[in-house]
Structure formats: C-alpha cells, structure tokens
Amino acid sequence: MQPLNPLPFVEALIQGEQRVAVGTDAAGNEVVLFGVDADYPLRNGDRSTGLIAAVPLEYVTDFLDLEDEGQLMYYHIIRPDASFVIQNSNTELVGFFNLLQNQIDSASDKPSAENSVKEFGDALRDNREYSTIFELNGEEQKICGIPLPYSEWYLVAVMPYGILDNIINSLSSQRMFMTLLSCVSVLIILTLIFFRYFSMTRSQLFELEKARQEALEASRAKSEFLANMSHDIRTPMNAIVGMTAIATAHMDDREQVQNCLRKIALSSRYLLGLINDVLDMSKIESGKLTLTTDHISLKEVVEGIVSIMQPQVKAKKQTFDIHIDNVVTENVWCDGVRLNQVLLNLLSNATKYTPEGGSIRLFLFEEKSPKGEDYVRIHINVSDNGIGMSQEFLKKIYESYSRADEARIHKTEGAGLGMAITKYIVDAMEGTIDVQSEPDRGTEFQIAFDFEKADAVEEDMVLPPWNMLVVDDDELLCKTAMDALKSIGINAEWTLSGEEAIELVIQRHNKGDDYQIILLDWKLPGMNGIQAAKEIRRNLGDKVPILLISAYDWSEFETEARQAGISGFISKPLFKSTLFHSLRQYMGAETAHEQILDPNIDLSGHRILLAEDNELNWEVANELLSDLGVELDWAEDGQICLKKFQKSPEGYYDAVLMDIRMPHMTGYEAAKAIRELNRSDALSVPIIAMSADAFSDDIQRCHECGMNAHIAKPIDIMEVSRLLKRFLIKK
Known part of the structure; x- marks a missing residue:
C-alpha cells in the first residue's frame, strides 16, 4: 500500500502521531489508510516506523451515499487546498473552491457570495467548523463543514435551502448531524479497533522483548557458570593429579604421602560437592527433586555436620562456635539428607567467604509450632564475620548460577548453585529463610522449620544434683548449657576464663565443698583448658572428673590432655542428650551409647x-x-x-x-x-x-x-x- 502523498504521512508517524490518508493498494485501487507509530526492532536489524490498516475507498463512498441520486444532500471530503479527497460523481470540477467561484458571478448577492467563499477558506485553513448559505445554480444551498480527526481533511455537506426550508431545515439539520456523527463514530470505532489491535501487538512485542532479554541474561549467566565450573572442576582435579604424582614419587616418605592423601581426599570431596550441586540443579529445573521423610535425630545431624566442617575450619584457623538453646525435641520427621545439604551449603559458604582467623557460629533453638502440639519449630542460624554481601546482590542471591561480581569472590571456588538449591529445599520443606548482610560486616542466615515430632521413646534424663562448674569463653554457650544441665537435675555454675575457674575451684575446696564435675572448654583466652586442668589437678588431686569440651577433633591434643589430668571428652554441640549420656557414667549407670572415654566402638566379630x-x-x-x-x-x-x-x-x-x-x-x-x-x-x-x-x-x-x-x-x-x-x- 502506498499513500498518494507519502511524505507527510510518514513524517507524522515518525513524530509519534496517528494519521489518516488516501492511498492505493497493490492492485491500484484507492484505499483509506489508518496509521499509528510503532517503533520496534525488526529481525533484519532495521526498525519499523508504524502499523497501517486500510479500508477500500468505496466503503466510505457507500456510507456517505454519494452516488444516491435521490438524496437531497450530498457530501465531499476535501483537503486544506480544497481539492477533493472523496466527491460526488456529479461533481466534475477539480476543487471545491472552483465550484464556488464559478457560482459567484451568477449569484444575486455577489459580495455576500465572495465573503462566504473567503470565510470558508479561512475556516479550512484554521481547521474549524463552518456553515453558510450559498447560491448554487440559482438555488440557495446550506453548506456545512467539519474537520475530520487524525487527518488534514474536511467533511463538507451541501443541502437545499428553498420553499420547504422550515421542514427541510429541521430534518436536514438532524440528518446532517447524525451523518456527521455517524461518520465521526465510524472513524472513531475504526480507530479504536485499530488502537486495540495496536495495544495487543505492542503488549505481545513487549513480552517478546522481555522474554528475549531474560533468555539473553540466562544465556549469559549459564556461560559464566560454565566458565566458573571449568575453573572449579580443574582446580581440584589438578590437585588430585598433582598430589598423586607427588605421593608416587615419595613412597618412602610416609609423612609426605599422608599429606598428599589428605589433600586428595579434600579435593575429591569438593569435586563431589560440585557434581552433586549440578545434578541437584538439574533435578530442580526439571521439577524432579523430591523429599523423603524419615525419622532423624537433630543431634546426629548436627554432630555429623560439625565433623565434616572441622577440617575446613581448621585449615583456615577459624573459630567455630555451636550453640544449642533449649532444644528438647531432638527426634523429628524430615528429609535428613536435604537438611544436611542445607546446613552444609550455609556453613561451607561461611567458611569460604570468611578470612583466616574469622569466626563462624551455628545456633539452634526451639519454640512452639503454630501447627500444633504434634510439631515443633526449630530455628537454625548460621552467621559469620566474613566479607558480607551488598544489598544489590542480596536481591538475587537465590538465583541459579548467581555469584557476586567482586574480585574477592572470583578468587573463591564455587559454582553459584548452592543458595538456589538451599532456597528450593527450604521452600519444599515448608520452611523460611532470611538473610542479613553488609559488606565487610559478615552475613547471617536465619532458617525456621516446623518439623513433626517423632514418636521416639524418650528415657528419663535425670542425674543426681551434682555441683558442676562450666568454663567457656562464650557466654551464650554457658547460659544454654546451664539450661540443659538444670533440666537434667544438675546444679551448675559458669565462668568465662581458666583463671576465674581456678579461683572458684580453690574457694570451694577451702570450704570443703568441691565441685563434683568440671567442664572445661579447650580454647580459652589466656590460659587454655589443658593448662587450667593442670592447675586444678595440682590443687584438687585426681578425685574430681574434669571433662574437656570442644567442637574440634581431640585426637591431636588427646595425649597432652590426659597427661594434664583430663578424664574424658565431650564434643560440641551440647545437646541435652549429649550431656546426659556423657555424664551419667559418673553415677555408675550402664549405657549402650558411646562413652566419652572411648569414642570408638569395636566392631570385631561382626x-x-x-x-x-x-x-x-x-x-x-x-x-x-x-x-x-x-x-x-x-x-x-x-x-x-x-x-x-x-x-x-x-x-x-x-x-x-x-x-x-x-x-x-x-x-x-x-x-x-x-x-x-x-x-x-x-x-x-x-x-x-x-x-x-x-x-x-x-x-x-x-x-x-x-x-x-x-x-x-x-x-x-x-x-x-x-x-x-x-x-x-x-x-
């Protein structure tokens, strides 16, 4: 389709205007064109100017009854220069003003006729409505004009003004009004239909553009993910291959071989974690990752996680504190594998993004569940004082393949899948997860689950009302341990340092009221637990059991501890059941649980x-x-x-x-x-x-x-x- 005068039509569209014009179609037939601006990118790289719809010119001609010989009225659509766009076939002149000019000389009132033509021209130029009485072919005619929207056109109606003027004037005015109104209505309806179609098209184009941008972003993220994966897979593989070669070359050096094997084991576990993350993400994206509900012990889950995290924490010389506050319900129903995965992801991230010498804390506490008496709400908080995260990155932390764009992050291994998997698992378990973080201030994740209580037969955890001293530099741990010990019948006091502990022990000894058991943390400021035990033994002798509590593997300091007079060891976290089963051997009770003096059980004969x-x-x-x-x-x-x-x-x-x-x-x-x-x-x-x-x-x-x-x-x-x-x- 081609407008007869394309330049103004196109310029109007470029300037964001709607436009109506006359043009021709491919067959050369005249059509009325409706155009609206539509600036969008095309597949070939160009950009569109507008959307155009067309109706045959005959449609407008038929609607205006231009060819009905019985009509008293007839109509024209003219341009600003008075040339005809649409005209009655009986009109042979080129322009409407030509028609009027030819009638001036024969008019009975020539000045009035000239003035009417002038006023009509002014109205046409000013694009306003106009009406007058003009003598045409010796008969007075009523001429009315009205500008048409979205064009430079003018609709002109001509009707007789004679003997039956009073009747005809009333009827013709109504007819003229209705005709003009109908014409405008048709144009408005056609325009509304067109704009509705345009709105739908624009909405579809917007959605397509949005989808295209999302696809590009996903493609970019996955490309970055593959680049990270290539690096992260090669790093442990290089360690495995390299350490294997070193161990092979130094078979006679036992210490060197053990060091290589230890690094191979760590690299293998890291590589396995990467593979598991990729497989889990694949399951999530395909909707096939499911949960398996099983009877688990929160105590065993946390102890297992602590043992896994110990080598990582130790390698970076970090402080790892575990606090258990009033967790009475230790046996619950949930997917233990996925709960382990959530804890491991959070603690591994805390370790990775916390510098050497930093601190990491795992905190569990219990409260009533809104689901009722058969459920318990368990809160799990993981915090660190590491590099933290920006508020901008926190908005997309749970997106797949997402990692902060920072030099310190790029130096840290990771595929960017862990938090997406964690969020999916927490949601699938109907839990909640929140995060608070600031750059260089650290990060804290807060998770809450409503677990169904397991029907476990709980034995009566009651011990004699011993007087006990708990020594730990972590005040929160001391207070939570006090609550747990009180619940099993023990009278306990606490202090924050080895020096204060020795003073309390000496004071009670001088009164003849010694503590019956002493719990010492291994890592204490100033005088550590082993040094404090030596001093206590020097004052009390061997009659009072002294137990060392630690979140670390005690194999490295066990010999030194026993030489200092340590009676046994208790591993953090200090669940109520952990304290009970570790302490009750000192009242002579037999137990089938692991004994703190001998953490290994002999499986010989099985x-x-x-x-x-x-x-x-x-x-x-x-x-x-x-x-x-x-x-x-x-x-x-x-x-x-x-x-x-x-x-x-x-x-x-x-x-x-x-x-x-x-x-x-x-x-x-x-x-x-x-x-x-x-x-x-x-x-x-x-x-x-x-x-x-x-x-x-x-x-x-x-x-x-x-x-x-x-x-x-x-x-x-x-x-x-x-x-x-x-x-x-x-x-």
Whole structure:
C-alpha cells in the first residue's frame, strides 16, 4: 500500500502521531489508510516506523451515499487546498473552491457570495467548523463543514435551502448531524479497533522483548557458570593429579604421602560437592527433586555436620562456635539428607567467604509450632564475620548460577548453585529463610522449620544434683548449657576464663565443698583448658572428673590432655542428650551409647555380606571396612548375594551392604527377595544401600524395597562407621 502523498504521512508517524490518508493498494485501487507509530526492532536489524490498516475507498463512498441520486444532500471530503479527497460523481470540477467561484458571478448577492467563499477558506485553513448559505445554480444551498480527526481533511455537506426550508431545515439539520456523527463514530470505532489491535501487538512485542532479554541474561549467566565450573572442576582435579604424582614419587616418605592423601581426599570431596550441586540443579529445573521423610535425630545431624566442617575450619584457623538453646525435641520427621545439604551449603559458604582467623557460629533453638502440639519449630542460624554481601546482590542471591561480581569472590571456588538449591529445599520443606548482610560486616542466615515430632521413646534424663562448674569463653554457650544441665537435675555454675575457674575451684575446696564435675572448654583466652586442668589437678588431686569440651577433633591434643589430668571428652554441640549420656557414667549407670572415654566402638566379630559387581569398589570397601574390625564376604551381584544369604545359617550375617546397579539381579530385587525369605533373620538383618544413585527418589525406592538406610558413593567411611555402629549395636 502506498499513500498518494507519502511524505507527510510518514513524517507524522515518525513524530509519534496517528494519521489518516488516501492511498492505493497493490492492485491500484484507492484505499483509506489508518496509521499509528510503532517503533520496534525488526529481525533484519532495521526498525519499523508504524502499523497501517486500510479500508477500500468505496466503503466510505457507500456510507456517505454519494452516488444516491435521490438524496437531497450530498457530501465531499476535501483537503486544506480544497481539492477533493472523496466527491460526488456529479461533481466534475477539480476543487471545491472552483465550484464556488464559478457560482459567484451568477449569484444575486455577489459580495455576500465572495465573503462566504473567503470565510470558508479561512475556516479550512484554521481547521474549524463552518456553515453558510450559498447560491448554487440559482438555488440557495446550506453548506456545512467539519474537520475530520487524525487527518488534514474536511467533511463538507451541501443541502437545499428553498420553499420547504422550515421542514427541510429541521430534518436536514438532524440528518446532517447524525451523518456527521455517524461518520465521526465510524472513524472513531475504526480507530479504536485499530488502537486495540495496536495495544495487543505492542503488549505481545513487549513480552517478546522481555522474554528475549531474560533468555539473553540466562544465556549469559549459564556461560559464566560454565566458565566458573571449568575453573572449579580443574582446580581440584589438578590437585588430585598433582598430589598423586607427588605421593608416587615419595613412597618412602610416609609423612609426605599422608599429606598428599589428605589433600586428595579434600579435593575429591569438593569435586563431589560440585557434581552433586549440578545434578541437584538439574533435578530442580526439571521439577524432579523430591523429599523423603524419615525419622532423624537433630543431634546426629548436627554432630555429623560439625565433623565434616572441622577440617575446613581448621585449615583456615577459624573459630567455630555451636550453640544449642533449649532444644528438647531432638527426634523429628524430615528429609535428613536435604537438611544436611542445607546446613552444609550455609556453613561451607561461611567458611569460604570468611578470612583466616574469622569466626563462624551455628545456633539452634526451639519454640512452639503454630501447627500444633504434634510439631515443633526449630530455628537454625548460621552467621559469620566474613566479607558480607551488598544489598544489590542480596536481591538475587537465590538465583541459579548467581555469584557476586567482586574480585574477592572470583578468587573463591564455587559454582553459584548452592543458595538456589538451599532456597528450593527450604521452600519444599515448608520452611523460611532470611538473610542479613553488609559488606565487610559478615552475613547471617536465619532458617525456621516446623518439623513433626517423632514418636521416639524418650528415657528419663535425670542425674543426681551434682555441683558442676562450666568454663567457656562464650557466654551464650554457658547460659544454654546451664539450661540443659538444670533440666537434667544438675546444679551448675559458669565462668568465662581458666583463671576465674581456678579461683572458684580453690574457694570451694577451702570450704570443703568441691565441685563434683568440671567442664572445661579447650580454647580459652589466656590460659587454655589443658593448662587450667593442670592447675586444678595440682590443687584438687585426681578425685574430681574434669571433662574437656570442644567442637574440634581431640585426637591431636588427646595425649597432652590426659597427661594434664583430663578424664574424658565431650564434643560440641551440647545437646541435652549429649550431656546426659556423657555424664551419667559418673553415677555408675550402664549405657549402650558411646562413652566419652572411648569414642570408638569395636566392631570385631561382626560378619557383613557386601553385594558389589565392581572389583575395584569391592577392594576399596574391603580395605576401609576391614579397618573397623568387621569380616567382609563378597557377592559379585544381587543373585549371588541372595544365594549366599539363603545358604548361610540364620544369624550368620550381621548386616548386608547392597549396591543397586548389578547384573542378573539389582539391589532392589535382591533386598526385596531377602525380606521375603522364610527364615527368622530375613526381616531383622540390616540392609544398607551403598550406591551412586543418590537422589531422593532413589533413597525412597530403597526404603520401599526393605532397606534400612542409604549411603552414597563415593564411600564416606565415617558415615559407614556411624551407620554400622547404630544398626549392629541395636541388633
């Protein structure tokens, strides 16, 4: 389509105006064009000027009844120069003013006719309405004009003004008004329809542009993520390859080999964490990450996390404080694997983004749940005094592949997936997560879960009303420990330093009222716990038990501590049950729990059947488990495992470790078949899955097939040890 006069039409669109004009279509037919500005990028790189709609010129002609010979009125649409846009076919002149000029000489009142033509021209130039009486062909005619919107056009109506003037004037005025109104209405309706279409089109274009920008941002983020992943994967791989080469070259240097193996283990765990994050993110984006509800102990979860975090904290010489405040309900129903993952993500980030010598704190407390008496609300706070985050980054902290754009961050390993996964898990568990942070001031995450209470049989935790002294430089820990000790019947006092502790001990000793047990923190300002124990022993002798409490592995200082007179060790966090089971041996009570004087349980004499089709995996498992004192029997697939169990005497095997993906018979099938055997130990023997299939639905399927627990490969010997201790002792 082409406007007859394209330049003004296009300029109006460029200036953001709407425009109506006459043009021709591809077949040369005249059309009325409706145009509106629409400046958008095109696929070829150009930009559009406007959106144009057209209706045939005949449509307007028919509407105005220009060709109806019986009409007393007739109409024209003219331009500012009075040339016709649309005219009655009986009008042969080029312009409307030509028609009027030809009638001036024959008019009975020539000056009046000339004045009318002049006024009409002025109104046309001023784009205003005008009406007059003019003599045409010897008969007075009423001429009315009105400007048309979105154009430079003028609608002119001509009607007779004669004998029946009174009647016709009334009728024609009404007809003229209605005609003009209808014409304007049609144009307005057409314009509204067009603008509605334009609005819809503009909205669609806006959504498309928004989607395009989001796609570009996602593509940029994923490209950056892949670049980070390439670096983060190569870093531990380089350490593994390099340390392996160094260890191989120094086989005769035991200390060097042990150092290399320790670094290989740390790099392997980090690499495994990256892989798990990527797999979890894939599950989240496909909507397949599910939760498995199980009976867990918050005490065991936190203790496990503390043991995992110890090497990282120790490597950076950081302070790691764990506070447990009035957590009475330790057994709950939740997905223990995902809860571990949330805690590990938060604590790992705290460690990574806190400089050497910084401090990290894990704080748990309990309150009533709004869900009712069957639930408990557990608050978990993780804080640090690290580099912190800007308010701008906090707005997108939970987005996938998101990392702060800062030099200190780029030097830190990480894929940018941990917080997105954490947020997804917290939401899936119907919890809440909040974060507060300032640059160079540190970060604090606050999480709350409403857990269903587990129907665990709680034993009466009551100890004699001993007088006890708790010594720790953390005032909050002292106060929370006081609450826990008071709840189990112990009268306790606390102080913040070793020097003050010695003064209190001497004062009570001089009164003949010694403390019956003393708890000393290992890391105390000035005089540490071991030094304080030496001084206390010098004043009291050996009759009072002195226990050392610490969140760190005490193997490095155990010898020195025992030489100083330390009676035993208690690991933080100090749950109520931890304190009870650690202290009750001093009242002569027998317990099946781990004793603080001997944290390792001997598994010698226990026989375990291992189903594993990979010989290298069998060799690794055999070597690791043999160190625990167990006797291992190998079954090369699920079918052999079932046959060996069938042929063995009842009670011969104390547990079964089951791989999942095996030829002939999978671990699922083998576990189900064992449970269906007609023998007394078929339902009681612990079956533990040991597989690389480690998603929630895999774990759920293991439980459905009759397995008791699941361990993800690569094998964590500490986790295997904890599970075997739990099941074999219970058995």
